Amino acid sequence: MGDAIVFERVGFTYPDATQQVLTDASFSVPEGAFVLVAGATGAGKSTLLRAVNGLVPHFTGGTFAGRVEVMGRDTMRGAPRDLADVVGFVPQDPAASFVLDRVEDELAYAMENLGLERSMMRRRVEETLDLLDIEPLRDREVRSLSGGERQRVAIAAAMTTAPRVLVMDEPTSQLDPQGAEDVLAALQRLVHDHGITALVAEHRLERIAGFVDLAIACRTGSPPILDLPGDALERLGAGPPVARLGRLLGWSPTPLTVREARRRVQVAPAPGTVPPPASNGHGNVLVRAERVEAGYGSHPVLAGIDLELRAGEVAALMGRNGAGK
Numbered sequence: 001m002g003d004a005i006v007f008e009r010v011g012f013t014y015p016d017a018t019q020q021v022l023t024d025a026s027f028s029v030p031e032g033a034f035v036l037v038a039g040a041t042g043a044g045k046s047t048l049l050r051a052v053n054g055l056v057p058h059f060t061g062g063t064f065a066g067r068v069e070v071m072g073r074d075t076m077r078g079a080p081r082d083l084a085d086v087v088g089f090v091p092q093d094p095a096a097s098f099v100l101d102r103v104e105d106e107l108a109y110a111m112e113n114l115g116l117e118r119s120m121m122r123r124r125v126e127e128t129l130d131l132l133d134i135e136p137l138r139d140r141e142v143r144s145l146s147g148g149e150r151q152r153v154a155i156a157a158a159m160t161t162a163p164r165v166l167v168m169d170e171p172t173s174q175l176d177p178q179g180a181e182d183v184l185a186a187l188q189r190l191v192h193d194h195g196i197t198a199l200v201a202e203h204r205l206e207r208i209a210g211f212v213d214l215a216i217a218c219r220t221g222s223p224p225i226l227d228l229p230g231d232a233l234e235r236l237g238a239g240p241p242v243a244r245l246g247r248l249l250g251w252s253p254t255p256l257t258v259r260e261a262r263r264r265v266q267v268a269p270a271p272g273t274v275p276p277p278a279s280n281g282h283g284n285v286l287v288r289a290e291r292v293e294a295g296y297g298s299h300p301v302l303a304g305i306d307l308e309l310r311a312g313e314v315a316a317l318m319g320r321n322g323a324g325k
Helices: 045-052 103-113 118-131 147-159 177-194 229-236 241-248 258-267
Strands: 003-013 022-030 034-039 063-070 087-090 165-169 197-201 214-218 225-227 285-296 299-310
Touching: 003 045, 003 197, 022 045, 022 197, 022 225, 034 045, 034 177, 034 229, 045 063, 045 087, 045 165, 045 197, 045 214, 087 147, 103 118, 103 147, 118 147, 118 177, 147 165, 147 177, 177 197, 214 229, 225 229, 229 241, 241 258
Parallel strands: 034 197, 034 214, 087 165, 165 197
Antiparallel strands: 003 022, 003 063, 214 225, 285 299
C-alpha cells in the first residue's frame, strides 16, 4: 500500500491574519490508517482537515504554500468538487451540510451528483443505514432530528459515496457515549475491512484513543507531527483521563485505554493511595425546578422534573440522544 495523504512543507495563513495556522506541515498518512488529529482549540486541526479536501485554500482564501496530495491528486490542481469521489467530509456542524429535507434523499444526494447507477445507490443507502443503525430515521425530515441523530445522518451521507479517504471534524461531539462508541466502531470496521483511510479531529480523547492507529499532534506555531497515539498525545500533554493517571504514576508508555491500564496495574501495582474525591459544595441554591414538564407539539420530552443546583456543585447531565438533555 502507498500513502493516502501527503503534506509537503504546507503553510497556511487566513486572509487578514498575521500568524500561520499551519506551519511547515510535512507528513504522510498510509492507506488504511485510522488517524486522530489532536490539539488545543486554535491549533489548526480543522484547517488541516479542510486542506485534505481542498476547502483550504480554494474556499477560504488566504496564503497557501507547499503541497497536499490525496490518493495521488494535488489539491491545488482542481476545485474541491474534483476530489468528491475520493474524499468524504463531515463538518463540525452537521446541519450545515444538509441539502434535502428527507433523510434517505440526503443519503442519496452526493451519489446522484457523482452519476452513480440507481441500483448501486439503493444498495449503498441500505448498507449505510444498517452500518450506523439509523434505518428508523429513513423517512424522517432532517429538521426534526436531534443533534446526535443529525450527526449520524451527516456521517452516513459522507459514507454512501464510498470514499477512499473520510475526513471528520468532531463527529461524536453531539452523540451520547454509546452512540459515539457505535460510530467509532463502525469507522474502525470501514478502515479494517474496506481499507478506508479515516482522519478524525476529536476533543473527547477518551472516546477515540483506543480505536486509532496513528495521531497527529497539532500545536500553534509548530509543525504538526504524525506519531503513534501515545507518543503524539504525550507531546501535547493530553489524553483521556487514564492517560493522565498513567503519567502521574510514571508509567511508560502511557496507557490510552482502561484495558491497557489494568494490564499495567497487574504488572506494577500503583504506589501510594488515591486521594478522596472533593465533596460537592453546600452553598446557596442557584437553580430550582419543580414539576417541570415540556415537549414539542404533542410529543412530551420532560415530565415531573424536580431538582436543585447549589453554588460549588458540579452536576453531570446524562442521558441518551433524544432523552431531553
